[in-house]
Structure formats: structure tokens, C-alpha cells
Amino acid sequence: MFLSSTEYLNEIRLSIANSDYSLASRRILDFLYDYNLTHHQALKELSYLIRKDYLDKSSNQNTSEAIQPALYQQWLDMVTSIPITENASLTEEELNVFEATDLSKQFISKARNFKLEPLAVKLKLGELTAVVGENGNGKTTLLRLIAGELAATTGNLRYFNQEINDWYDLKNKIAYIPQRPDKWYGTLMDNLNFYCSINGVFSEVNEDYVNYILHRLGLYQFRNLKWTEISSGYRLRFELAKALMMRPKLLILDEPLANLDINAQQLFLQDLKYLAHSGKHPMAVVLSSQQLHELERNCKNVVFIKQGKTIYSGEQQQFASNRNTNAFEVGGAFTITQLQQWLQSINDIKISDSGTVFIINTPIQVQSQDILKVITDNQVPINYFRDISKSTRQLFQKDI
Numbered sequence: 001m002f003l004s005s006t007e008y009l010n011e012i013r014l015s016i017a018n019s020d021y022s023l024a025s026r027r028i029l030d031f032l033y034d035y036n037l038t039h040h041q042a043l044k045e046l047s048y049l050i051r052k053d054y055l056d057k058s059s060n061q062n063t064s065e066a067i068q069p070a071l072y073q074q075w076l077d078m079v080t081s082i083p084i085t086e087n088a089s090l091t092e093e094e095l096n097v098f099e100a101t102d103l104s105k106q107f108i109s110k111a112r113n114f115k116l117e118p119l120a121v122k123l124k125l126g127e128l129t130a131v132v133g134e135n136g137n138g139k140t141t142l143l144r145l146i147a148g149e150l151a152a153t154t155g156n157l158r159y160f161n162q163e164i165n166d167w168y169d170l171k172n173k174i175a176y177i178p179q180r181p182d183k184w185y186g187t188l189m190d191n192l193n194f195y196c197s198i199n200g201v202f203s204e205v206n207e208d209y210v211n212y213i214l215h216r217l218g219l220y221q222f223r224n225l226k227w228t229e230i231s232s233g234y235r236l237r238f239e240l241a242k243a244l245m246m247r248p249k250l251l252i253l254d255e256p257l258a259n260l261d262i263n264a265q266q267l268f269l270q271d272l273k274y275l276a277h278s279g280k281h282p283m284a285v286v287l288s289s290q291q292l293h294e295l296e297r298n299c300k301n302v303v304f305i306k307q308g309k310t311i312y313s314g315e316q317q318q319f320a321s322n323r324n325t326n327a328f329e330v331g332g333a334f335t336i337t338q339l340q341q342w343l344q345s346i347n348d349i350k351i352s353d354s355g356t357v358f359i360i361n362t363p364i365q366v367q368s369q370d371i372l373k374v375i376t377d378n379q380v381p382i383n384y385f386r387d388i389s390k391s392t393r394q395l396f397q398k399d400i
Contacts, residue, residue: 002126002279005035005084009076016072022267025054027274028075029216034279035084038208043078050075051215059221087279090125096161097250097284098123098146103155105141116141118154119310121303123250123284126277128269130295130316131288132392133305139288140179140254142305146286147176147252160249172199175243179255181235188230188238189214189223195245213241217271232259236268244275251276253287257294265291269298292393293386304392311395320390324364327394328371331357331384342378346370354396357384 003011008031015024032038032047050071057067099122106115116138123129123146131139144150148171159170184191192210201209214220217237222230230238236256243251251272257265276283289295296302296316304312312319330339336353343349343360350361360371368387375382388394 002087002089002277002282005031005086008034009079013076016069016076019067021054021067021072022058023270024072025051026216026271028072029212030274030278031079033212034087036280037079037082038212040082043075043082046071046075046078048211048215052220055215055218055220090282093161095124095126096122097125097159099158100146101156103142103145103157104153105138105145105150106153114138114141115153115308116145116305117309119303119313121146121313123286123301125249125282125284127284127301128273128276128299129284129286129301129303130292130299131286131303131305132290132292132295134396135290138305138308142303143176143252143254143286143288146250147174149176172246173249175246175248175251177236177239177243177251177253177256179258181239184227184238187224187226188219192223192238192241192245195242199246201245210245213244217241233261233264236260240268240271247281249283251283251285253285255288255290257289257291262294265294269294273298292391296391302392304395306395312392316392317390319392320394323389326362326364326366326368326387326389328360328362328368329354329357329384329386329388329393330360330371330375330382332380332382334381339380342380343371343374345374359388 008027012024012027012031015021015027028047029051032044038044053068053071101120102118103121104116104118107113119142121129121142131142133139141150145152145155148167157164160173164170189210192213193206196206196210211220214223217240219234219237219241222234222238227235236259240253240256253272256268260268272285272287276285287295287299299316301314302312302316302319303310336351336358339358339360340351343351346362346366348363349366352359352361362371368385372385374380375385
């Protein structure tokens with residue numbers, strides 16, 4: 001989960017070789033801070049120069065022509081000449097951040113009664129956990145319970161391997177970003193300096209850490225703006241920056257991808273994953289979203305809630321491991337009747353219309369290549385295909 005310095009540097013070398021300067025410039029800063037190398041002034045200045053060079057060039061949409069690969073090689077030559085002290089490994093117990101059993105919440109009102117049925121969930125440092133399900137089914141309720149924003153109706157909760165005795169101490173390790181954060185006043189950088197100071201970081205160390213986060217999240221050019229002067233996407237990144245000022249062990253985000261385009265979603269999730277894996281300040285991250293495909297690509301664990309009941313809670317890769325059917329999504333310029341005719345050579349299949357794509361359910365022995373061969377042989381004009389046999393996407397289709 002947590003990389004050694006050699007693995008870390010090899011990852012950076014690979015991103016440079018692939019001309020992925022966005023990733024390389026971010027991971028260079030991560031390495032600088034994960035291995036406490038900020039006192040090497042020349043290395044520090046070069047690290048910021050590389051990141052700033054990338055951000056300046058990418059904002060001008062001229063990155064591929066103007067980026068300076070020589071800077072990256074210079075950084076590698078410099079860092080490999082410096083003795084690196086490996087971060088201490090963590091025990092299984094130290095990895096545990098949150099654990100709950102029989103956790104539930106019931107709301108009773110004249111308008112509507114709702115209950116989040118008892119569930120169990122476990123969160124660990126370095127892992128991303130996705131909370132998914134339809135709107136109004138209990139995702140935000142679960143996140144607020146974990147964040148301590150709501151009192152549980154039932155449940156045994158442990159944070160950082162201890163019972164809840166002092167909420168003040170616990171809350172200093174938990175950062176919660178709601179779907180609609182409150183407006184900030186004053187410049188964004190002043191706010192970050194303030195939040196860093198109230199978390200016990202002052203003077204040059206305060207300036208240094210704020211500077212790192214601003215560069216790392218691509219926010220440096222907006223540092224002197226006000227809340228009303230930036231887009232909703234950058235407001236989210238500044239909320240993340242503010243949360244990181246407290247160096248939390250548990251980061252909770254409610255629908256963070258809602259106002260981001262597909263590229264920004266991928267970048268944001270990638271940043272969360274790398275920040276969670278920090279060797280110096282690792283975090284457990286739990287977030288809700290409707291962007292199921294992106295979450296399953298980036299999150300180790302998934303909690304699926306339907307009508308207040310947790311249908312699945314565990315590792316994403318283990319979902320449907322004992323299934324007896326496969327499922328596929330397919331889209332294109334054709335009707336369900338045409339698709340049924342084209343696929344009639346495959347026995348015991350069921351096709352349903354989800355509204356945007358067709359869902360094909362087949363016996364377990366039918367694989368994606370079998371479906372694609374029939375589609376190719378019949379020249380079916382598809383524009384989308386995805387194997388969802390191991391995806392919680394199936395749970396949106398079933399009446400459970």
C-alpha cells in the first residue's frame with residue numbers, strides 16, 4: 001500500500017518516461033514532503049519550479065511543446081544523491097481508523113419516516129471507500145454519522161482504536177466536506193494560513209505547508225482571489241486544501257464529483273488516492289458519489305445502500321465473487337428488439353432497457369468476448385460496451 005522510496009522514484013521515472021508531467025510534477029512534491037526533504041533548499045526550489053512550470057504551461061494549453069524534461073532529470077539526479085530515510089511501517093492496528101457495527105439512524109417526522117438500517121463498516125489508512133446508491137437512500141446520513149455530525153440511534157463505534165471518550169480530540173483528526181460548503185470570506189490564501197495556524201502550525205512552517213498544498217492541488221495562481229471569484233470546481237479543491245491543513249487521519253466527502261467534468265473527476269480522485277497513501281500523513285478517505293464507474297476504478301472498498309439498507313459493504317474486487325450470472329452494458333443506435341434478434345444464438349440471456357443503455361444478463365459461462373464476437377459477426381452498430389459482472393452497477397437494476 002505504502003511505497004518504499006525506490007518504488008516511489010520508479011513511479012516518478014515511469015510517469016516522466018510516459019510524458020505524464022501532470023502526475024510527475026505532483027508526485028515530485030509528494031516525495032519531497034513524504035520524506036522530509038524540504039530542508040534541502042535546492043531540491044525544494046527545483047520541485048516547486050517543476051510544478052509551477054507545468055501549471056503555467058498547461059494553463060496556456062501548450063504543455064507538450066513547452067514543458068522542460070531536463071528539469072525532471074535534474075531533479076532525479078539531485079534526489080538520488082541525497083540519503084533517504086524510509087518511513088516507518090505501520091502495524092495492522094495502526095492502520096485502523098474507524099470501525100462500526102450495528103450502526104443505524106432513524107428519523108421520525110410528520111412528513112417522512114426514514115431509517116438507515118444497521119450496518120458494519122471499517123475504514124483504514126491509505127484506502128478509499130465509496131458510498132453509493134440512489135438519491136435519498138441514506139448515503140449522506142452514513143457520512144454524517146461517521147463524521148460525528150449526527151448521533152447514532154444504535155451502534156458500536158471506534159475511532160483510531162479507541163472508544164468515544166473525548167469528541168474534541170477525535171474531531172481534530174476528522175475532516176468533513178459537505179456537498180454544499182459554506183462561503184469563505186477574505187482571500188483564499190489568508191484562509192488557508194488561518195486554518196493551518198488553528199491546527200497548531202505557525203510561522204515559516206505554516207507558510208511552507210500552505211505553499212506546498214497550493215502547488216500540489218494546482219491552486220497557487222488563485223491564492224489571492226476570493227470565494228466569489230472562482231468556479232465551483234476550484235471551490236471544491238480549496239475545500240480539500242482547507243481540510244488538509246489539519247492533516248486529518250479521516251477525510252469524508254459528500255458528493256465531491258457532482259460539479260466536476262470527467263477530466264476533473266479523474267484528477268480529483270487520483271489526488272485523493274495519492275494523498276491517502278502519503279507515507280508521512282496517510283488518511284482513510286470515504287466519499288459518496290453517483291459516478292460509479294470512476295469510484296470503482298479508484299476505491300478499494302464500496303458500501304452500497306438501497307432504501308436505507310446496506311446491500312453490500314466490502315472490497316470492490318470481492319463483489320459478486322460468488323455470482324452465477326454475468327452482466328453487460330451495451331449502447332448504440334438500435335432497439336431492444338433488434339438486439340434480441342442479433343443475440344438469439346446465445347442461450348438463456350435476458351435483455352432489459354435501463355433508459356440509457358441495454359443490460360444483458362447471461363449464464364456465468366458466457367464471457368465478454370462471446371458477446372463481442374456475436375456483435376462483431378452481426379455488425380451491430382454499438383458505441384458503448386462494458387462488463388459489469390463485478391460492478392455494483394447491477395444493484396441499481398435489481399429489485400432487492
